[in-house]
Amino acid sequence: MKRLGPLTVVVALVLVQSGLWIQRLEALHGDSAKPLTPITIDYPADGSIFPPEITSPTFLWRDPAETATVWTIEATFSDRRQPLKVQSSGDRLLIGDIDPRCIAPTNELPNLTPEQAAAHTWKPDRNTWAAIKRRTVERAATVTITGFRDGNLKEAVSRGQITIRTSKDPVGAPIFYRDVPLMPSELQRGVIKPLAPKALPLIAWRLRNIAEPRSRLLVDGIYTCANCHSFSSDGRTLGMDMDGPQNDKGLYALAAIKPEMTIRHEDVVRWSTYRGALGGRLRAAFMSQVSPDGQYVVTTINDPGTESRERAHDLEGKYYVSNFKDYRFLQVFYPTRGILAWYSRATGLLEPVPGADDPRYVQTDGVWSPDGKYLVFAKAEARDPYTAGAKMAEYANDPNETQIQYDLWRLPFNGGKGGRPELIPGASGNAMSNNFPKVSPDGRWIVFVQCRNGQLMRPDSQLYIVPFEGGQARRMNCNTPLMNSWHSFSPNGRWLVFSSKSRSPYTQMYLTHIDEHGNDSPPILVENATA
Structure with a gap:
């Protein structure tokens, strides 16, 4: 099997919810008609759209017909030419290799669910998959899986069917992501610490080109946490939040993209060194984002008002943090106080964004419109992250978590002068937490996360799409039953990559196609990669 990173992935696990139950069909054999047992095709889902450059997927199905021992997979095409038909023994699903360094008392080896253990698989060879893609560009093919009693293929006992097609739109860029082991650390209130210090070097930065069978390792062995990252629109500048000593989350790297990169001391911004209106009290920044032209950074910082002076170096006053022993969802953290600030590379100044600097609220998750003229951000009434005497949460979505629901707002950047913020209809006022917005490269859409708290x-996060100006938000078709987040658009805006735990606690990445009307397709697994 294939090595898939530090205990963070299972190869091609079953996407249970996407199975398509086929109505009982009839097949004629001689003069008699026999009802066929319906096969559940779990992956790909019916109506799936594949990128033109992606390598072959692993088809997954469950066949309740006990007498089925061999299967045919037949693709019929809209061109009405010769169909493509292959025979498969329907090998069982297997778990990939595990990195032994990431096995810990606080996690466990991946296990197949009963549905996954019952699944059969077929992976087209390179030529077969190329032929399928070539004949399904913008045209649907019907894929029929039929179960037979034996290799003579004379007596069919089961059947299932889906349609798939291939987009003319390529993803067009590799995916830059982190491979993080799930090794819960000891609980410590107010400290963002999902991993023990000795586990930090196991975090790997990888590049995943979906036209290749596996990802490429870029960096590992770093003894500090480098996390939230973004790029300028031209792909020339990388920005990355970094941790310093003693849980100092006030470092930020800005570096030019090169075939071989080194982040030097002079590439690192230390927010706490900036004086003037913000003083030297900034020890934490959150969800920093590089502007499209690479000249600015917007970030969430500690409120520089009176409360910050009193608790200048206390993350407990700004963020709700809880680390759990449950490796499946081992951490939760979110700001309950803070403002947006912008940094200029030209001036070296960090200043509040007028219109997103109200200390009565927490303003966070700031992202740029593709033309750099607007900021979209999440906002909620500010509150203390912890209530005196309150019981600590013990698991994700524990009712004892501090409750906060964000709304999405839009604000003109205006060269740093800001302006009047506007609530975004469809991503606000719905008694849910609307957060982590991303604006499409054409500026028409916002894809955001909605969850209860x-x-x-x-665990309950779902992806929604809404017009940039606001309007009717729509729950996206690509959502899986468990955690949908950490999404990002492809440069051409036609694909969205996101992370999910639907198949396994060990997070995996998926792709969905978004057309010019904002309609998206069922999720496509990025195999041999994790997130």
Whole structure:
């Protein structure tokens, strides 16, 4: 099997919810008609759209017909030419290799669910998959899986069917992501610490080109946490939040993209060194984002008002943090106080964004419109992250978590002068937490996360899409039953990559196609990769 990173992935696990139950069909054999047992095709889902450059997927199905021992997979095409038909023994699903360094007392080896253990698989060879893609560009093919009693293929006992097609739109860029082991650390109130210090070097930064069978390792062995990252629109500048000593989350790297990169001391911004209106009290920044032209950074910082002076170095006053022993969802953290600030590379100044600097609220998750003229951000009434005497949460979505629901707002950047913020209809006022917005490269859409409370790594998180100006938000078709978040658009805006725990606690990445009307397709697994 294939090595898939530090205990963070299972190869091609079953996407249970996407199975398509086929109505009982009839097949004629001689003069008699026999009802066929319906096969559940779990992956790909009916109506799936594949990128033109992606390698072959692993088809998954469950066949309740006990007498089925061999299967045919037949693809019929809209061109009405010769169909493509292959025979498969329907090998069982297997778990990939495990990195032994990431096995810990606080996690466990991946296990197949009963549905996954019952699944059969077929992976087209390179030529077969190329032929399928070539004949399904913008045209649907019907894929029929039929179960037979034996290799003579004379007596069919089961059948299932889906349609798939291939988009003309390529993803067009590799995916830059982190491979993080799930090794819960000891609980410590107010400290963002999902991993023990000795586990930090196991975090790997990888590049996943979906036209290749596996990802490429870029960086590992780093003894500090480098996490939230973004790029300028031209792909020339990388921005990355970094941790310093003693849980100092006030470092930020800005570096030019090169074939071989080194982040040097002079590439690192230390927010706490900036004086003037913000003083030297900034020890934490959150969800920093590079502007499209690479000249600015917007970030969430500690409120520089009176409360910050009193608790200048206390993360407990700004963020709700809880680390759990349950490796499946081992951490939750989100800001309950803070403002947006912008940094200029030209001036070296960090200043509040007028219109997103109200200390009565927490303003966070700031992202740029593709033309750099607007900021979209999440906002909620500010509150203390912890209530005196309150019981600590013990698991994700524990009712004892501090409750906060964000709304999405839009604000003109205006060269740093800001302006009047506007509530975004469809992403606000719905008694849910609306967060982590991303604006499409054409500026027409906002894809955001909706969950009951807080943000980031929420089991109930779902992806929604709404027009940039606001309007009717729509729950996206690509959503899986468990955690949908950490999404990002492809450069051409036609694909969205996101993370989910639907198949396994060990997070995996998926792709969905978004057309010019904002309609998206069922999720496509990025195999041999994790997130």
